[in-house]
Amino acid sequence: MDELPIGRRVAYWRGRRKMSQQVFADRLGKSKSWVDKVERGVRRLDKFSVVYEIADVLQVDVQLLLGKDVERRPETQNCIDQVEVEEIRAALERYDQMSAFFQAVPHSPPLTEMRKAVSHAWLTYQHAKYGVLARMLPKLLRDAQAADSAYATGTEAKDAAHLLGQVYQIASSALRKVGEHELSWLAADRSIAVSQRAGDQLLAGLASYRVGSALLALGRVRPALEVNVNIANRLAPSYEPAHKGERLSVYGMLLLNGAMAAARIGDSATVRDLLCGAEQASLELGGDFNHYWTSFGPTNVQLHRCATAVELGDGRTAVETHEKIDVIGFNAMLPERRAHHFLDIARGYTQIGNVEKASEMLLEGDRLAPSEIRCRPLAHEVLSDVLRRTRGTPPAPIAELAEQMGVGV
Structure with a gap:
């Protein structure tokens, strides 16, 4: 999206936030006509104060609206930020398989390389390195899609489909962790179809597991x-x-x-x-x-x-x-599973009113796998609950964790 005019970026993010032009205008204190002219490029956005106000209403980093790389804070390095989510979304929106129906795929990585990359991605996920995973997923998705298209009619067709099915599942799991449930469902659903082409009942079963997880997250x-x-x-x-x-x-x-x-x-x-x-x-x-x-x-x-x-x-x-x-x-x-459990038990302790032990569980999970605690919306909710129930000043470690996670004390 970097090459798009700022008005088009505003329109894009307004759409992503499911706001009508009228609702967006009301929140800005502007007219619907003003919004329409900005999005069509008829009216220029030449005041930084207005751009910052728009970014605030749309809940995006102002750098995204300006078409620049977002400067990431050190504590968010291991999380999946909105820029990376959009890159994963763009990879999921590709339909290279359809293009391959009409002409040959220009490039596809060897399946031996793909197998190593997919195994590495699984381990990265199971070690809760979500930021690292997010930065490799867009390319991995594109490569796996290209391989699936390139080998669609050959003897290695099932192997290529198997790898793509795995990549979709990794993406689904990672996206669900950070609250992108609709995208998680899309990736899991894609995996079901691909897994059937791979001829692997167990991979298709796991794809169903991912669909179930996404549906559960969606309520x-x-x-x-x-x-x-x-x-x-x-x-x-x-x-x-x-x-x-x-x-x-x-x-x-x-x-x-x-x-x-x-x-x-x-x-x-x-x-x-x-x-x-x-x-x-x-x-x-x-x-x-x-x-x-x-x-x-x-x-x-x-x-x-x-x-x-x-x-x-x-x-x-x-x-x-x-x-x-x-x-x-x-x-x-593996770290992801243990840290996830500590988060569950922190919730359990809050249910029985033991805020001190709940805090210990959050800190233990953060020590083991920081991304599982700092990147998940559920963990933010639990920490907010702990802070609400804490009498007086919270202990220094939990206050520091709250500050790093951006949760108000």
Whole structure:
């Protein structure tokens, strides 16, 4: 968008904020005609004070309106900012596969390079390095799309589709973390179609898991519950030994995600049944593994027992379950999963009024994986709740974290 006139940028961001010209004009204290002339380039924006006011109403960095690179603060380096979100959006809006129907793709990276890049992206996500991931995702999406188009009719077509399906899932998960739920849903939905072309039921199952997560984040709870349970039933482990560990892992994660959706609507009986099914799968699996990047096993089931209890408003059960978790198994889990759990338990402690322990959990999560705490809107809400409930001046570490996250003390 850098080459666009400023009026076009204003129109773009107004549209992104779902404001009509009239609403936008009212918030600026201008007329609708004035806004229309600015967006069409008939009227120049030659006062910085007005540009800053427009940026404030649109809730974007003024540098975006001026077509310049946003100067990032040090504490936001590991988060996904709006510039990076728009770059990911632009990559998702490409339809190179359709262009390839008419002419050959000019360039595509070798699949061996793509496999390394995708594996690196998964590890980056599971280590909660969201800023690093955001900066690599646009190129990774473009490369994976190009590879899928280039190898569409060859012997490596399924491999290329498999890689693209994975990249869509990584993008979906990262976007959901930072509150971009509609984009997360789009990327997950794309992964379902691509995964079917890849001929991999487990990858398609995981794509359904991502769709369910995005739907849950969007407040579409019952569809989220249905998609997880329906696909889990289709993937119920059989007696065939081939890929049994991978199948158990994907099946178990679908049940856990379904349990989270059931908890959101207060259906404790369904939560109990789904957790029981996931626990049986984890015991059959025989330990904690990262098959298909799931981090599934007995420990993850316990973490979801805590998380579902929090969703049900039962902070006491969440805390009691947390205290019984196997320490060795927990410490062996990847940073994103552990920090996510600390955030869940911080919520649990606020539910029982223990603000001090809630603060400890937030700080522990921040020490382990700062991006999981500092970049997530949910963590901002929990920290705001902690500060509200704190009597007097908050402890220095939590006050410092609040300042770095931009949460008012």
